Amino acid sequence: xxxxxxxxxxxxxxxxxxxxxxxxxxxxxxxxxxxxxxxxxxxxxxxxxxxxxxxxxxxxxxxxxxxxxxxxxxxxxxxxxxxxxxxxxxxxxxxxxxxxxxxxxxxxxxxxxxxxxxxxxxxxxxxxxxxxxxxxxxxxxxxxxxxxxxxxxxxxxxxxxxxxxxxxxxxxxxxxxxxxxxxxxxxxxxxxxxxxxxxxxxxxxxxxxxxxxxxxxxxxxxxx
DNA sequence: GACCAGGCACATC
DNA sequence: GATGTGCATGGT
Numbered sequence: 001x002x003x004x005x006x007x008x009x010x011x012x013x014x015x016x017x018x019x020x021x022x023x024x025x026x027x028x029x030x031x032x033x034x035x036x037x038x039x040x041x042x043x044x045x046x047x048x049x050x051x052x053x054x055x056x057x058x059x060x061x062x063x064x065x066x067x068x069x070x071x072x073x074x075x076x077x078x079x080x081x082x083x084x085x086x087x088x089x090x091x092x093x094x095x096x097x098x099x100x101x102x103x104x105x106x107x108x109x110x111x112x113x114x115x116x117x118x119x120x121x122x123x124x125x126x127x128x129x130x131x132x133x134x135x136x137x138x139x140x141x142x143x144x145x146x147x148x149x150x151x152x153x154x155x156x157x158x159x160x161x162x163x164x165x166x167x168x169x170x171x172x173x174x175x176x177x178x179x180x181x182x183x184x185x186x187x188x189x190x191x192x193x194x195x196x197x198x199x200x201x202x203x204x205x206x207x208x209x210x211x212x213x214x215x216x217x218x219x220x221x222x223x224x
Numbered sequence: 225g226a227c228c229a230g231g232c233a234c235a236t237c
Numbered sequence: 238g239a240t241g242t243g244c245a246t247g248g249t
Contacts, residue, residue: 042231083246129232
């Protein structure tokens with residue numbers, strides 16, 4: 001059927017929303033804080049990131065000018081709880097250098113840049129890959145870009161909707177080509193996928209009592 | 225103690 | 238081009 005994918009994606013969304021309700025993402029107050037969180041949460045649990053952000057806040061470093069002026073050793077100490085603190089310090093500084101060199105350190109100036117171009121610029125920063133770039137675009141800059149992560153792929157594979165070898169861009173296209181380009185929808189959908197991923201769709205043990213188990217094509221042996 | 229967490233860059237084949 | 242490895246803290 002021509003709209004099969006659309007119906008499946010809508011069904012997943014409805015099941016997740018009914019099970020968990022709105023997730024109120026992103027957990028962050030300002031555009032800048034959300035951007036920093038997007039970088040700091042790479043392969044890292046949010047509880048650890050929250051500590052790092054609290055430290056940055058305590059240092060007054062949730063302002064671009066302030067963070068830009070800090071030495072690497074200081075940033076390393078502040079973000080230590082988030083793990084990978086040396087490489088993440090470098091990544092934060094790479095972002096800051098881009099922001100100040102290319103956009104005068106003004107986050108508001110980014111609003112004038114087309115989404116395609118902005119995504120390409122973000123991907124040009126060492127340490128910002130597809131998921132981080134798209135998280136910044138969607139959650140910090142309110143662009144209708146669907147964020148894909150490991151949970152998204154795992155959930156889709158386990159429910160037989162994709163093959164295990166589809167890459168980031170393909171999976172993103174699956175969502176973006178079958179859903180309305182709605183910032184609020186993309187925001188909630190990704191947040192719900194992370195939620196069900198955390199609670200049920202774990203790497204090792206097969207899932208039990210998952211809200212998505214009513215799906216017709218659930219792969220046998222993966223979910224009860 | 226093993227495993228995992230809202231990735232990414234880089235080395236090596 | 239595909240596959241493997243380092244990065245690091247903190248919770249389960």
